[in-house]
Amino acid sequence: GAGVSQSPxxxxxxxxxxxxxRCDPISGxxxxxxxxxxxxxxxxxxIYFQGNSAPDKSGLPSxxxxxxxxxxxxxxxxxQRTQQEDSAVYLCASSSPGGAGANVLTFGAGSRxxxx
Amino acid sequence: xxxxxxxxxxxxxxEKEDVTLDCVYETRDTTYYLxxxxxxxxxxxxxxxxxxxxxxxNEISGRYSWNFQKSTSSFNFTITASQVVDSxxxxxxxxxxPASNTGKLIFGQGTTLQVKP
Numbered sequence: 001g002a003g004v005s006q007s008p009x010x011x012x013x014x015x016x017x018x019x020x021x022r023c024d025p026i027s028g029x030x031x032x033x034x035x036x037x038x039x040x041x042x043x044x045x046x047i048y049f050q051g052n053s054a055p056d057k058s059g060l061p062s063x064x065x066x067x068x069x070x071x072x073x074x075x076x077x078x079x080q081r082t083q084q085e086d087s088a089v090y091l092c093a094s095s096s097p098g099g100a101g102a103n104v105l106t107f108g109a110g111s112r113x114x115x116x
Numbered sequence: 117x118x119x120x121x122x123x124x125x126x127x128x129x130x131e132k133e134d135v136t137l138d139c140v141y142e143t144r145d146t147t148y149y150l151x152x153x154x155x156x157x158x159x160x161x162x163x164x165x166x167x168x169x170x171x172x173x174n175e176i177s178g179r180y181s182w183n184f185q186k187s188t189s190s191f192n193f194t195i196t197a198s199q200v201v202d203s204x205x206x207x208x209x210x211x212x213x214p215a216s217n218t219g220k221l222i223f224g225q226g227t228t229l230q231v232k233p
Contacts, residue, residue, distance in 0.1 A: 033219075033220065041225070042207065042226050043207065043209075045221070048220050055218065089159070095219050103149050103166065104151075105219070105221060107161040109158075110159060110160070
C-alpha cells in the first residue's frame with residue numbers, strides 16, 4: 001500500500017484479556033518494526049523483523065508480548081493477559097532494504113490501546 | 117550503549133521567532149545515522165532528515181536547518197521564522213552502523229514545541 005496501515009486505530013479492553021494489533025507495511029519494505037509510545041514518553045523499541053524473521057526481540061517487555069510476521073508482509077503484535085501498564089500507542093514502521101530509503105522508517109498512525 | 121538526549125522537554129515561542137531544538141547522542145559506533153522526526157497533534161510521525169556520520173555538512177531545507185557536530189556529539193535542529201503549523205513533538209533518533217543494519221532507531225524523549233500566534 002501507499003503507507004503503513006495499522007488496525008485497530010483504537011482498542012479498549014479489560015485487564016486480563018488478550019489483544020492483537022495488526023500492521024500492514026509498505027509494499028516491498030522488508031524491514032518492519034514495532035515501537036510503543038506511552039503518554040508523554042518517547043518511543044520504546046519492541047521488536048524488529050527482517051522478512052519473516054525477528055533477529056531483534058530485545059525490546060519486548062515480558063513474555064506476555066509476542067509478534068509474528070507472515071509472507072514478509074503483515075505483522076501481528078499480540079499482548080496476552082493485558083495489564084493497565086500496557087496502555088499506550090503501539091506504532092509500526094517499515095523501511096526499504098537499501099538505497100536512499102535504507103534506515104528511513106515510515107511509521108503508521110498507531111494503535112491506541114487502553115486497558116481498563 | 118546508544119543513547120539520545122533531548123534536554124528540552126517543552127519550548128514555547130511566538131510566531132516568527134527562531135527556535136533551536138537540541139539533541140545530544142552517545143554511541144560507540146564509528147558509523148551511524150542521525151534522524152529528526154516530527155509528530156504533529158494528529159499523531160503520525162513524519163520523517164524530516166537523515167544524516168550519515170561521515171557527513172558533517174550542515175543542511176538547510178526551507179525554514180529548517182540542522183547543525184551536526186561530531187566533536188560534541190550533537191545534532192541540533194533550528195526552525196527559522198517559526199509558524200503555528202510547526203507546533204509538534206520533535207524527536208531526534210540514532211541508528212546503528214549501516215553494516216550491521218537492523219535499522220533500529222533509538223529515540224530521544226522528544227521536545228514539545230508550541231508556536232503561539
